[in-house]
Amino acid sequence: MRGVVMYSAGDVRVEERPDPRIIEPTDAIIRLTATCVCGSDLWPYRGVEPADHQVMGHEYVGVVEEVGAEVKTVAPGDFVVGSFVISDNTCEICRAGFQSKCVHAEFVAQTIGTQAEKARIPYADGTLVKTPGEPDPAMIPDLLAASDVLGTGWFAAVAAQAGPGKTVAVVGDGAVGLMAILAAKQLGAERIIAMSRHPRRQELARHYGATDIVTERGDAGVAKIRELTGGLGAHSVVEAVGTQESFMQAVGATRGGGHLGYVGVNYDVQIPGIELFFAGIHTLGGPAPVRRFLPDLIALIWDRKIDPGKVFDLTLPLEAAAEGYRAMDERRATKVLLTL
Ligand SMILES: [Zn+2]
Numbered sequence: 001m002r003g004v005v006m007y008s009a010g011d012v013r014v015e016e017r018p019d020p021r022i023i024e025p026t027d028a029i030i031r032l033t034a035t036c037v038c039g040s041d042l043w044p045y046r047g048v049e050p051a052d053h054q055v056m057g058h059e060y061v062g063v064v065e066e067v068g069a070e071v072k073t074v075a076p077g078d079f080v081v082g083s084f085v086i087s088d089n090t091c092e093i094c095r096a097g098f099q100s101k102c103v104h105a106e107f108v109a110q111t112i113g114t115q116a117e118k119a120r121i122p123y124a125d126g127t128l129v130k131t132p133g134e135p136d137p138a139m140i141p142d143l144l145a146a147s148d149v150l151g152t153g154w155f156a157a158v159a160a161q162a163g164p165g166k167t168v169a170v171v172g173d174g175a176v177g178l179m180a181i182l183a184a185k186q187l188g189a190e191r192i193i194a195m196s197r198h199p200r201r202q203e204l205a206r207h208y209g210a211t212d213i214v215t216e217r218g219d220a221g222v223a224k225i226r227e228l229t230g231g232l233g234a235h236s237v238v239e240a241v242g243t244q245e246s247f248m249q250a251v252g253a254t255r256g257g258g259h260l261g262y263v264g265v266n267y268d269v270q271i272p273g274i275e276l277f278f279a280g281i282h283t284l285g286g287p288a289p290v291r292r293f294l295p296d297l298i299a300l301i302w303d304r305k306i307d308p309g310k311v312f313d314l315t316l317p318l319e320a321a322a323e324g325y326r327a328m329d330e331r332r333a334t335k336v337l338l339t340l
Pocket of ligand 1: 087088095101103
């Protein structure tokens, strides 16, 4: 099969990789319909994470081709959406709703690599969710978004306890930040403040439900959020970037007793204990348990209540993956969909 391999930072190639096969009785083999390039794929691309002939990709939708003897909930021919973390969905951690921390958790990005024609998905019953039928081709980007960015943005909004009567501030206007805005709106937030200085992303933010746009960053951004909230700060803040400035901006924008949901992968962030101490806020974050939300997200998409697929602003064939990485690295694209 064809698949993406990152030879080293900045060197993305599409080449022949071995066809996956069933190894464990709980595995499924899927033929991908679409995949995409994630903001987190830029970490190895830019040399922040090591890359040495690394298989790439962790977002996926496709059709089941084959299942192991113990797989019960999906069968050949089913169209499925999967999470970017493998989970059994039965252990104590999964049952508490934190499937990304499953005792059998495995990052699809590290070992499977779904920027490819096919993928072997371990713990298929606990990782994949089938759609009610074969989706309309126009719905594929929406379903693909559920595999990571929508699920992650949704988790961030839930972690920040977005809901009726709440003012939600979202730091970050990338795909995940935009999805957190969509989620906050669906969860019933009264006011949604998007922090963005990019005109096209501001437009999408408003489309997804943002009521206010703040262009200031850092301390000025915090001051603006305080000004918009009667000096209190937002009830709910989503951090969807992962830099020192964005994280401290998110902490500063959260009101005392408020909730911060953080999902930006924050390699070099140092949180001064004393600032967190005096902030007096709840925090919850990390890799999103997308599997918890998948059944509900698929239903919302199927009923055309949400349109998360609009975050994809560049579509390329898998063979042109290298150009997709370049476009995202140079910020010419928010998110790149790869067709098969
Ligand atoms: Zn588990």
